[in-house]
Amino acid sequence: DTAVSQTPKYLVTQMGNDKSIKCEQNLGHDTMYWYKQDSKKFLKIMFSYNNKELIINETVPNRFSPKSPDKAHLNLHINSLELGDSAVYFCASSSKRGGPADTQYFGPGTRLTVL
């Protein structure tokens, strides 16, 4: 039933480690996104992929590398984690052919805590 799922839901790790967050959507959408929400709840887009092709790449450190093995999956790998990476990361998907006005459907979020 889950439309957009993310794993893990919580991730606690030490500074300097490398970690990955996975996202999958079963809506048949062709566009997927990663957003970062900080402690003040500001939501910033990081990346967007359309049919496995990177189309939006905001000013994000190159320690962050998205990978889309197919259009239903968009994973986020983070190298050399820093304290400032602590946030909630949301995956979302959308389709020009589905839903009103390119509605974005969000996953439940992954809360990353870097110690």
Next chain:
Amino acid sequence: GEDVEQSLFLSVREGDSSVINCTYTDSSSTYLYWYKQEPGAGLQLLTYIFSNMDMKQDQRLTVLLNKKDKHLSLRIADTQTGDSAIYFCAEKYSGGYQKVTFGTGTKLQVIP
């Protein structure tokens, strides 16, 4: 640039109307949206308005768009405790490939 601003906090009594405001800067916006984020969850679309409309009503929700002033508002009639959440306005503009810029979010607290 694309800046979308909202006041951070709004507190209302149960049964009253809530009005959440949003200002945006990009005049070429095509769609404007309101999303709701409940605690510990992702964002969910509440409603949206096309930029050539000035009002849209959907049950307890009324969206008003003043394109001249680049001002968007969401009115929730008969606010309930279940409406307590963070509300984000967002704009999709014609200059970007499906890029949506979200506002800073307004935390709505409903007092019983």
